[in-house]
Amino acid sequence: MGAARSAETREDARLKAIYTAESAWRKAQRGGSDDENDETILPVLPSVDEATQQAKLVHWTKVMAQLDALKVEVLSPAEKVNYRVFRAQIAVLINGQKFRYYEMPVNSDSAFWSELSDPPINSFKTAEDYSHYLSQLNDTPRFFSEEVANMRAGLAHRFTPPKVTLEGRDVSIATIAEAKRAEDTPYWKPFATMPSSIPESRQGELRAEARTAIEQKIIPAYAVLLKFFREEYVPGAQEALAAESLPNGKAYYQAKILEYTTVDLTPEQIHEIGLHEMAGIHAEMLAAIQQTGFKGDFPAFLQYLRTDPQFYAKTPEELLMRAAYISKEFDGVSARYFGYLPRQRFAIRPVPPEIAPFYTSGRGGPGVYFVNTYDLPSRSLYSLPALTLHESAPGHAFQIPIAAEHKDLPKFRGAYISAYGEGWAVYCERLGTEMGIYHTPYETFGMLSYQAWRAARLVVDTGIHSQGWTREQARQYLRDNTALSEHEVDTEVDRYISWPGQALSYYLGELSILKERHKAEASLGAKFNIRAFHDAVLETGSVPLPVLEEHLDQWIAGGGVGPYPEMER
Known part of the structure; x- marks a missing residue:
């Protein structure tokens, strides 16, 4: 038992070292942000050029090799879940680089520029936040040029959204490209009302810098993007609708x-x-x-x-x-x-x-x-x-x-x-x-x-x-x-x-969750507690469906007691 526990501890430590190092690498890639949903105002925008994309592929391929070398059977139950979630995540990231998803940073629903033009207003709390945001504004032309280069590469080998889905999507670019003043763009929103903790004199300085950055960097960058989108990208986009019509389409889909x-x-x-x-x-x-x-x-x-x-x-x-x-x-x-x-x-x-x-x-x-x-x-x-x-x-x-x-x-x-x-x-x-x-x-x-x-x-x-x-x-x-x-x-x-x-x-x-609920109701009968079931679904955070189903099967086998029994009575 002691030897088995020792092996479990060693393998747990190996796995933790792998995902801790990988998370630190991704944090550095994002300019110091803890995760992709973090709304901290960072001083730089990410690098998305071809060299960076290839470096990502090399990195995640090495991570996958490290994961494959682990003895999964001796991991602790908690780390087995972490392993399955992490390995699935790395597999998706590798596929993204292999199929060059980065060459299609736009679809009918969203695009890289629309994500930037909706700044997280509630995250602006200090003068430093505003200074970081100004650095982002000044970095936008570089970021846009790298994204356009990726889109041109996608055009070259027919990896684009279907043309019909791009019709009218230039409006979101034109709204900013054709703006006459900084105040007419969504990039001005953080500066319209600033925290009272920032002295008025400093507010004035930050607004002046923002006006310059938006009018001399943001609006021109959008104008260049608009010209490319209208004159090159949409005319050159593929006509076919099916994912399977793309290069290596069946595997891609x-x-x-x-x-x-x-x-x-x-x-x-x-x-x-x-x-x-x-x-x-x-x-x-x-x-x-x-x-x-x-x-x-x-x-x-x-x-x-x-x-x-x-x-x-x-x-x-x-x-x-x-x-x-x-x-x-x-x-x-x-x-x-x-x-x-x-x-x-x-x-x-x-x-x-x-x-x-x-x-x-x-x-x-x-x-x-x-x-x-x-x-x-x-x-x-x-x-x-x-x-x-x-x-x-x-x-x-x-x-x-x-x-x-x-x-x-x-x-x-x-x-x-x-x-x-x-x-x-x-x-x-x-x-x-x-x-x-x-x-x-x-x-x-x-x-x-x-x-x-x-x-x-x-x-x-x-x-x-x-x-x-x-x-x-x-x-x-x-x-x-x-x-x-x-x-x-x-x-x-x-x-x-x-x-x-x-x-x-x-x-x-939804079918996966309903299947587990029906299984729980049938197995637990009168002991089934709807609050405990919902808490058990939500306690894992985002996980692949097979992991969720296994977790809920274990919850059922354990008598259907939720993770917060004092709240679920």
């Missing part, structure tokens, strides 16, 4: 499936799962329609929902206030479903106008729930409860802060794994039925439409990227099977086309 779902399924298997799930959800949707008293058929009901003014907010403020009310409804029942509640609260804000036309209906995370108030006739009120549970609490603005409170986990465990995070958020939509959040059959239908939307993604994503579906086929499938508005159908399909595999994570993640 399979790598994206593994990255986003964390499970080893083929496109064909996922497509069939989607078709099967859609049939079951459709039956639930028909039952909800019957409860409304509507007399027409399914297409007529969808048309009714998409066109009747009663289902849409009249003003952006109304939409935001409805979302706020729903989030407070959850607060009123949260203690019945969760033993552990996060300390961090969240704000509700409109999506910034420069990106709203191509943005999803909402997006949440630590500290904020963004609601898209652009094109109000596309933002249905009957779907808002499901959207709010997904993006705010108990979804992303709940789960991510809880994960951040697990201070005993290694830094790499802070990375977001889509299948876990999105699977949890979609599960929360279903949970809204038990929590009493849906007050009308229309709101229940909205939730079911969202479930259908996520199940439809399994069909549409694989249809586009491995079965030759056209854009119109994908759009029609969403029109026929969900209550999404025409605007949402268009933005969603373009998102799936330009972001292969990501859309698969949501429903497959």
